[in-house]
Amino acid sequence: MFGYTRGSVHFRACRAIFDGMSKTLRTSVPLLPSRYGRRIARRCESVLKKNKRIVVTGGAGFLGSHLCERLVDEGHDVICLDNFFTSQKTNVTHLLGRPNFELIRHDVIHPIFLEVDEIYNMACPAAPGHYQYNPVKTTKTSVLGAINTLGMAKRCRAKILQASTSEIYGDPEVHPQPESYRGAVNPIGPRACYDEGKRVAETLFMDYKRMNRVNIRLVRIFNTYGPRMHPFDGRVVSNFIRQALEGEDITIFGDGSQTRSFCYRDDLVEGLIRMMNGPDEFTGPVNLGNPGEYTIKQLAEKIIEITGAKSKLIYQPLPQDDPTRRQPDISLAKEKLRWEPKVPLAEGLQKTIDWFRTIDFEAYRPPTPNY
Numbered sequence: 001m002f003g004y005t006r007g008s009v010h011f012r013a014c015r016a017i018f019d020g021m022s023k024t025l026r027t028s029v030p031l032l033p034s035r036y037g038r039r040i041a042r043r044c045e046s047v048l049k050k051n052k053r054i055v056v057t058g059g060a061g062f063l064g065s066h067l068c069e070r071l072v073d074e075g076h077d078v079i080c081l082d083n084f085f086t087s088q089k090t091n092v093t094h095l096l097g098r099p100n101f102e103l104i105r106h107d108v109i110h111p112i113f114l115e116v117d118e119i120y121n122m123a124c125p126a127a128p129g130h131y132q133y134n135p136v137k138t139t140k141t142s143v144l145g146a147i148n149t150l151g152m153a154k155r156c157r158a159k160i161l162q163a164s165t166s167e168i169y170g171d172p173e174v175h176p177q178p179e180s181y182r183g184a185v186n187p188i189g190p191r192a193c194y195d196e197g198k199r200v201a202e203t204l205f206m207d208y209k210r211m212n213r214v215n216i217r218l219v220r221i222f223n224t225y226g227p228r229m230h231p232f233d234g235r236v237v238s239n240f241i242r243q244a245l246e247g248e249d250i251t252i253f254g255d256g257s258q259t260r261s262f263c264y265r266d267d268l269v270e271g272l273i274r275m276m277n278g279p280d281e282f283t284g285p286v287n288l289g290n291p292g293e294y295t296i297k298q299l300a301e302k303i304i305e306i307t308g309a310k311s312k313l314i315y316q317p318l319p320q321d322d323p324t325r326r327q328p329d330i331s332l333a334k335e336k337l338r339w340e341p342k343v344p345l346a347e348g349l350q351k352t353i354d355w356f357r358t359i360d361f362e363a364y365r366p367p368t369p370n371y
């Protein structure tokens with residue numbers, strides 16, 4: 001009875017039992033009076049703690065590299081796949097000496113054959129300037145990347161999580177955005193390559209689940225920031241911090257009244273891992289983000305205050321289809337994953353600014369010629 005192998009009925013039963021237990025119950029099981037109970041609990045734990053083989057596509061990126069770091073520290077065998085379009089190898093060089101970490105230069109639009117237990121599909125340019133640089137390639141990355149990773153998951157019977165996005169909701173008419181909202185995306189605008197690519201990826205995930213019973217997870221990530229953002233990615237947090245530290249003017253697009261809700265990267269990575277390890281019945285989509293909503297002007301003022309910069313605010317035209325507001329409804333994540341962000345904006349910005357002060361901007365290659 002105790003010779004469980006991964007994927008066996010016993011293994012799945014153990015996982016289901018433990019997934020269903022509250023934290024208190026989980027810690028109290030080993031204290032059960034019966035020897036039999038203690039034996040079962042120990043065996044369940046050792047089966048469950050067994051190291052997994054995990055692929056992270058886009059693993060050298062801002063979020064991917066932190067996710068790799070967490071998973072390597074937890075003892076899993078981690079394979080990072082990346083074509084380094086919007087990232088640098090330096091994001092993961094500190095992991096290269098670890099025996100349970102591998103780095104493969106690979107473009108997810110091509111198939112790859114690996115033996116794995118779990119896949120986090122993070123590969124995709126995420127900053128508007130990056131994904132609009134080669135929009136056809138962006139759509140291919142989302143769509144072919146989803147097909148190839150789903151194919152791998154199907155062949156290996158691996159669990160697979162898709163890093164989807166709040167852009168699924170487009171310029172939303174419903175505020176805050178719950179998962180049930182179907183969105184208002186302009187399918188022919190400059191943001192469509194990203195938004196529609198991610199929407200098709202969600203469709204593919206659901207169809208692989210329905211047709212092939214692939215064990216999927218869909219996570220809709222709202223604006224996330226933190227150390228290791230590319231200083232030339234043009235995203236609002238990285239741009240404003242770099243401009244403030246370099247004494248440049250801060251470029252506000254439009255009148256700065258559009259809103260975003262900013263989640264610190266540690267909170268987000270915790271949410272991704274909880275979703276992957278959550279019960280198989282809960283496939284999502286689930287929103288992960290920080291509900292604290294700020295105007296872009298308020299964000300600029302906060303960054304000026306924390307950095308002590310003398311930068312002036314200057315106003316530039318609002319890009320086409322720029323969403324006017326965005327705030328996640330995270331009731332579902334709270335209920336199903338017992339997850340909510342912990343890091344307030346001021347604290348997260350301070351940590352991010354501290355990191356930006358340590359890096360040499362000259363050492364970063366702008367991924368596109370637009371900066």
Ligand code: NAD
Nearest residue numbers: 058061062063083084085086087107108123124221223224
């Ligand atoms: P990032 O640009 O830092 O990371 C993306 C990574 O994917 C980079 O390392 C890049 O080189 C790699 N990549 C791009 N195209 C690839 C391809 N064809 N093949 C292999 N690798 C490729 O961005 P991020 O913020 O870390 O985003 C990670 C994921 O999370 C993306 O899928 C993004 O859409 C999603 N997401 C992020 C946010 C956020 O605010 N950070 C919000 C919503 C969704």
Ligand code: UDP
Nearest residue numbers: 128234235236237239251252253258296322
């Ligand atoms: N933005 C800005 N100045 C900048 C960069 C961005 O005012 O230098 C605005 C942008 O127009 C958008 C918001 O900040 O309204 C967030 O932009 P970002 O590119 O970070 O991500 P988005 O949420 O639009 O995908």
